[in-house]
Amino acid sequence: MYHYGEFTCDQVKAMAVQYMEYELDQKARNAEDLKKREARKKELKKKMEELRKDEEWKEKNLKLCPKCSRPIEKTGGCNSMVWECSQLIS
DSSP: OOSSSSSOHHHHHHHHHHHHHHHHHHHHHHHHHHHHHHHHHHHHHHHHHHHHHHHHHHHHHHHHHHHHHOEEEOOOOOOOETTTTTTTEO
């Protein structure tokens, strides 16, 4: 290892070791960050799938009030009702 200036050979060797340790530490951190990002990506995909299924269920099972556009679910009884916004729904 060649060097010039105010540092001794031992100091330059120590700096080289510190730099190599720093590089190894950075690679370990990058690998750890990659694992965290992959886990987060997997979690977000799962949530997106749940939301997609929720939206499919809503589309099949809910109607929107023609006046206020709030979702309505029929769970029983006749087909006629008066909604919160005073809209007659039948």
